[in-house]
Amino acid sequence: MNKWIKIALRNILKNRRRSFVTLLAIAMGFAAVSLFRGYIHNTYQGLRQSAIRGEGLGHLTIYKKGWLEKGKIDPDRYMFSQEEIQGIIDIVEDDDDVILATPQIHISGLVSNGNISTIFLAKGVKPSDDKTIKGAWAALRPVKGDALGKKKPYGVEMAEDLARHLNLKPGMDGVVMATTLDGQMNALDIEVAGIYDTGSDATNDKYMRFPFAYAQSLYDTEKADRLAVLLDSWEKTERARNRLLSTLSKAGLQCEIKTWNELSLFYSKVKGMFDMIFMFIFSIVFIIVVMSVVNTMGMAVLERTREIGTLRAFGLKRRGVSLLFAIEGALLGFLGSILGLVLNIVVWAVIRAIEPSYIPPGVSTPVPLIVNLVPQTLLNLMVFLILLSLVAAILPARRAASLNVVDALGHV
Amino acid sequence: MLLAEMIDIKKDYFLGETVVHALRGVDLMIDKGEFIAIWGPSGSGKTTLLNLIGAIDEPSSGQLFLEGQEVKRLSDNKRTELRNRSIGFIFQGFNLIPVLSALENVMLPLEIRGTSSSEARDKALSRLDEVDVSDFFRHRPDKLSGGQQQRVAIARALVTNPSLVIADEPTANLDTGTSKKIIGIMRDLNEKEKTTFIFSTHDQRLLGQVERLIRLEDGKIVDGGGKK
Numbered sequence: 001m002n003k004w005i006k007i008a009l010r011n012i013l014k015n016r017r018r019s020f021v022t023l024l025a026i027a028m029g030f031a032a033v034s035l036f037r038g039y040i041h042n043t044y045q046g047l048r049q050s051a052i053r054g055e056g057l058g059h060l061t062i063y064k065k066g067w068l069e070k071g072k073i074d075p076d077r078y079m080f081s082q083e084e085i086q087g088i089i090d091i092v093e094d095d096d097d098v099i100l101a102t103p104q105i106h107i108s109g110l111v112s113n114g115n116i117s118t119i120f121l122a123k124g125v126k127p128s129d130d131k132t133i134k135g136a137w138a139a140l141r142p143v144k145g146d147a148l149g150k151k152k153p154y155g156v157e158m159a160e161d162l163a164r165h166l167n168l169k170p171g172m173d174g175v176v177m178a179t180t181l182d183g184q185m186n187a188l189d190i191e192v193a194g195i196y197d198t199g200s201d202a203t204n205d206k207y208m209r210f211p212f213a214y215a216q217s218l219y220d221t222e223k224a225d226r227l228a229v230l231l232d233s234w235e236k237t238e239r240a241r242n243r244l245l246s247t248l249s250k251a252g253l254q255c256e257i258k259t260w261n262e263l264s265l266f267y268s269k270v271k272g273m274f275d276m277i278f279m280f281i282f283s284i285v286f287i288i289v290v291m292s293v294v295n296t297m298g299m300a301v302l303e304r305t306r307e308i309g310t311l312r313a314f315g316l317k318r319r320g321v322s323l324l325f326a327i328e329g330a331l332l333g334f335l336g337s338i339l340g341l342v343l344n345i346v347v348w349a350v351i352r353a354i355e356p357s358y359i360p361p362g363v364s365t366p367v368p369l370i371v372n373l374v375p376q377t378l379l380n381l382m383v384f385l386i387l388l389s390l391v392a393a394i395l396p397a398r399r400a401a402s403l404n405v406v407d408a409l410g411h412v
Numbered sequence: 413m414l415l416a417e418m419i420d421i422k423k424d425y426f427l428g429e430t431v432v433h434a435l436r437g438v439d440l441m442i443d444k445g446e447f448i449a450i451w452g453p454s455g456s457g458k459t460t461l462l463n464l465i466g467a468i469d470e471p472s473s474g475q476l477f478l479e480g481q482e483v484k485r486l487s488d489n490k491r492t493e494l495r496n497r498s499i500g501f502i503f504q505g506f507n508l509i510p511v512l513s514a515l516e517n518v519m520l521p522l523e524i525r526g527t528s529s530s531e532a533r534d535k536a537l538s539r540l541d542e543v544d545v546s547d548f549f550r551h552r553p554d555k556l557s558g559g560q561q562q563r564v565a566i567a568r569a570l571v572t573n574p575s576l577v578i579a580d581e582p583t584a585n586l587d588t589g590t591s592k593k594i595i596g597i598m599r600d601l602n603e604k605e606k607t608t609f610i611f612s613t614h615d616q617r618l619l620g621q622v623e624r625l626i627r628l629e630d631g632k633i634v635d636g637g638g639k640k
Contacts, residue, residue: 002529003516003519003520003523003529007509007511007512010511010512011511014510014511306505306507307507307509307510309507310501310503310507310509311509311520311524312468312492313466313468313495313501314495314496314501314520314521314524314568315492315493315495315496315497315521315524315525316492316496316524317488317489317492317493318488318489318492320524405468405469406463406468406469409468409503409507
C-alpha cells in the first residue's frame with residue numbers, strides 16, 4: 001500500500017501547477033464551509049443562550065394540557081393551581097438532570113407614566129429563580145438600576161425603549177392596568193427598579209418583568225400559566241422532555257411540554273435561514289471539489305495511459321489501477337483539506353485580532369463577529385472531502401482500469 | 413519442454429469498416445530456454461504476435477497455450493496473474509514509471525505480487541547489478557541514458573524470474589553499439605538462467621546473435637515457425 005501512496009503523492013507533486021489549482025479549490029472550499037460553519041455555530045450558541053437564559057425560557061416549559069389551544073379563551077381553567085405547581089416542582093426537581101423548576105405567569109395590559117399610556121407584555125417571575133436561569137448571561141445584558149428583588153415587591157424591570165417612550169428612569173413610578181381573570185379592570189402602582197435591553201427591536205418597546213406574586217395580584221389569581229425548567233445541559237432537552245412527560249402523566253398531571261427551540265421563534269427562523277445558506281454554500285463547494293478532482297484525475301489518466309498499460313502488463317489487476325487513482329484522489333482531498341485547515345485558522349486568527357462587529361436585522365445592539373473553531377466539524381469536513389475526492393476520482397479511475405492493455409501501451 | 417503453443421492463430425483489427433488481417437493463421441511452438449527473434453518488415457504482424465504470446469491481447473480465432481493453459485479460457489484476473497508470475501516485458505520505449513527511481517521500477521513487479529519491500533529490494537538490486545546499472549539505482553528514468561533505461565527495463569522484466577521475456581523492438585531507440593550490448597545482456601541471461609527470450613526486430617545486424625529466427629510476412633510465418 002505504501003508503494004501506491006508514494007506513486008500517487010509523487011504524481012501529485014510532479015504536476016505541481018495542476019495539483020496546486022485543485023488543492024486550492026479544495027482548500028478554499030474547506031475554508032469557506034468550515035468558517036461559515038464556525039460562524040453559525042457561534043451564532044446558534046449565542047441564540048440558544050439568548051433563548052434559554054436571556055429570554056428566561058429555560059430548557060423546557062410545562063403547560064397544563066389544553067393551555068396552548070384554549071388558554072386565551074378560558075385562562076383560569078388551564079392554569080396551574082398552587083397545589084399543582086408544588087406537585088410539579090416536587091416531581092420535576094427530583095429528576096437528576098433538572099436544576100430548577102419555577103412557576104411563571106405571562107400578562108399584558110397598559111402601562112402609564114400618568115400622562116401617556118402604552119401596551120406592555122410582561123412576565124411574572126420569581127426573582128431568585130430568574131437569576132439562576134440567567135446565570136452568567138445576566139452580565140451580557142446588565143440591568144441598569146436594581147434587578148427584581150424582595151426589597152421592592154412592586155419594583156419592576158422595564159425594557160429600554162418602553163422606558164424611553166414613557167420617559168421613565170430607575171426609581172420613578174408608574175401605573176399598570178390589566179383585566180383580571182374574572183374580567184374586572186385592575187390597576188397597580190409600579191416603581192421602575194431597573195431598565196434592561198431585550199436585544200430585539202421587536203420587544204424592546206413593550207417588555208417588562210414583574211415579581212411573580214405582583215403579576216399574580218394584577219391578574220387577581222394565585223395560579224401560574226407555566227413552569228420553566230432549567231436543565232444542566234441543553235443537549236439533554238429532548239430526552240428530559242419525554243421522561244418528564246411520562247413521569248408527570250403517571251402522577252396524574254396532564255401536561256404539555258415545549259422545548260426552548262420550539263418556543264423561540266427567532267432561533268428557529270434564524271437557524272432555518274442559516275441552515276439553508278449553509279446548504280447552498282456546501283452544494284457549491286461540493287460541485288467545485290467534484291469537478292476539480294474529476295478534471296485533474298481525468299487529465300492524469302489521459303497522460304499516464306502508457307503507464308497504466310505497463311502496470312497492467314506487469315500484473316497489476318484492474319482493481320489495482322482503480323485503487324492507484326482513487327488513492328491519488330483521496331490524497332488530493334487530504335492535502336487540500338490540510339491547506340484549507342491552515343487557511344481557516346489564519347482567517348479565524350485575523351477575525352479574533354480585529355474583532356469586527358455588526359448589527360443583525362431586528363437586533364438593537366451591535367454583536368461581535370465571532371467564528372468558532374469546532375474540532376469535530378473540522379474533522380468531519382476533512383473526512384467528507386477526502387471521501388468526496390476519492391469518489392470523484394473513481395470515475396476516471398474506472399476508465400483507466402477498463403483500458404485494453406494493448407491500446408494503453410500504444411497510447412501516445 | 414514446451415512453453416507456448418499457437419495453433420492457427422488469426423487476429424483481425426477493425427479500422428472503421430476496414431478489416432486489417434494482422435495475423436492470418438499462425439502455428440508456432442516455443443520451448444523453454446529458447447532465444448528467438450521475430451523479424452520482418454513493418455506491418456508484418458510482429459508486435460501483434462508478441463502481444464498475443466504475452467497474454468495482453470486475445471486472438472480473433474485459434475488457440476494459444478501458455479504453460480499448458482489456454483489463455484482464452486482465463487479470466488482477466490487470472491491472465492493478469494499469469495503475466496505477473498511467468499512473463500516479463502521489455503518495451504521499445506522502455507516504459508519506466510517516471511516518478512519512481514531505477515530501483516523502485518525494478519521492485520514494482522514484485523511488489524504487485526505482494527513480495528515484501530526488503531525482499532523486493534534485494535532482488536531488484538541484484539538484477540540491476542547483473543545488467544550493470546546498480547550505480548544508478550537511485551536515479552529517476554529522466555536522469556538515465558536510453559541504454560541505461562533499457563537495462564533497467566531488462567532488470568524489471570527479469571526480477572520475478574519469469575519463464576518468458578517478451579521484448580518488442582527493444583533496441584529500436586538505441587544506437588548500434590548499445591543495441592548489441594543489450595542483446596548481449598539478454599543472450600547471457602538466457603544462457604545463464606535458461607529464461608526464454610522472444611523479441612522482435614527489423615535490425616538485421618542483430619540477427620547473428622540469435623539461435624532461432626522467425627520471419628513474418630503479411631501476418632504469416634514464412635520461415636522458422638517449426639521447432640529447431
